[in-house]
Amino acid sequence: MSSKTFRGGVHPKKYKELAEHIAFEYFPAPDEIILPLSQHLGKEAKPLIKKGDEVILGQLVAQADGFISAPIHSSVNGKVLSIGKEVTPLGFPKDSIVIKASENSVDKRFTFPPLDPETITPDEIRQRVAEAGIVGQGGAAFPTYVKLSPPEDKVIDVVIINGCECEPYLTRDYRLMIERPDDLISGLKLIMKTLGVKRGVIGIEDNKPEAIKILSHKVEYEEGIEVVSLKTKYPQGAEKMLIKAVTGKEVPPGKLPMDVGAVIQNIGTAIAIHDAVVKGEPLTRAALTVSGLGIRQPKNLYVPVGTPIQNIIEFCGGVTEDAVKIIVGGPMMGIAQYNLQAPVMKATSGILVLTKKEVTESEETPCLRCGQCVDACPLNLMPTKLARYTQLKRYEDAEGIGITVCMECGTCAFTCPANIPLVQWIRLGKQKVLQMQKERAEK
Secondary structure (H helix, E strand, O other), X not given: OOOEOOOOOEOOOOOHHHOOOOOEEEOOOOOEEEEEOOOOOOOOOEEOOOOOOEEOEOOEEXXXXXXXXXXXXXXXXXXXXXXEEEOOOOOOOEEEEEEEEOOXXXXXXXXXXXXXXXXXXXXXXXXXXXXXXXXXXXXXXXXXXXHOOOXXXXXXXXXXXXXXXXXXXXXXXXXXXXXXHHHHHHHHHHHHHHHOOOOEEEEEEOOOHHHHHHHHHHOOOOOOEEEXXXXXXXXXXXXXXXXXXXXXXXXXXXXXXXXXXXXXXEHHHHHHHHHHHHHOOOOOEEEEEEEOOOEOOOEEEEXXXXXXXXXXXXXXXXXXXXXXXXXXXXXXXXXXXXXXXXXXXOOOOEEEEEEHHHOOOOOOOOOOOOOHHXXXXXXXXXXXXXXXXXHOOOHHHHHHOOHHHOOOOOHHHHHOOOOOOHHHHHHHHHHHHHHHHHHHHHO
16 A cells, blocks of 8 residues: 655654553543633633532533533532632643542443434534534644534535544554544544545554554445555644645645545544444543653553643653653644643643653754755745744734744754744744734724
């Protein structure tokens, strides 16, 4: 099977061997959980409970507020301790519900009535996905039912399941593909049914031959579903890169995948849809990888949403003496943590503990004008120019050469021999430009 890909990209060291052979394990109920009211793109949820209320596992504790929002369910049995600002892995506090777990934390739970995937209607699938609080598991955490509700004038002809997992260290999606292939295919078929699509593709990087083998065998007699092998390269899992590799189509700047007839869903999202429809389970746990040379026992875990990072690190044997940095997510797009009381959220894909050996600390020097960042950028942008315009506060010029198109994948900073934090400058400039555009629209 030949492997497809896109132009540009980079090849960081993978470190997948640390956790790729370790089966999923269930993390026990923690003593206390922290549930941020915003664990997704869009408006934060509105709390339905108050301090002192008793709640059970799976109970709705905050309802969606608007079209782009998602409800929150308790991941333990227990009592509400407080509702207020708490630290999050995003680096700043958010309104959150804190729940003290009871000792019999798994004895009681709420589930929806299971539905038959053969007879369920597209509207019933959307409703269940919305009620279950499912958000995209690929990192952006976009409410999934919105993706399943494209405007009527958008014709969708292919659903692509993102099995690339191109970030180094992370093995969550790989383990889900080889441990739960039938549930993944069930979720894909539900997505296809919802969108009225006849073609489904599972795109997998070719450094995961076992997943390609298992899923290719499973879909052998599934009409309209195929597995596509993709070249191992970062950021192969980015939506636009995945669409280009699988269909040959390019998503124009400022447009969405649905504008070229494609809907992308992550491996974990498809399985969460299966669990919500077939088992009636709301999304109350995160599947994630704990890895890095600085963690004593790398693991793949199912963790109750809201569990503090510190508890998970202790469950994995703690950190080594030479550990210097902890990141939530992958090393290319993840966020370094300064407070380990921050909780796991619905779309948390990994916790990495890195040693000095894995962390590059080099002095920044002037730009060499070598053009390596331009060659690596998968979106054909000019990273050095975007960074320079930001430094000079020339935001309109940055807007003019497409700063808002940048997906912040970090390939530019990774390749820069002068060690310029290009993506960080671009991220700052992008925020300024988006604010500028918002003010323009309000005038």
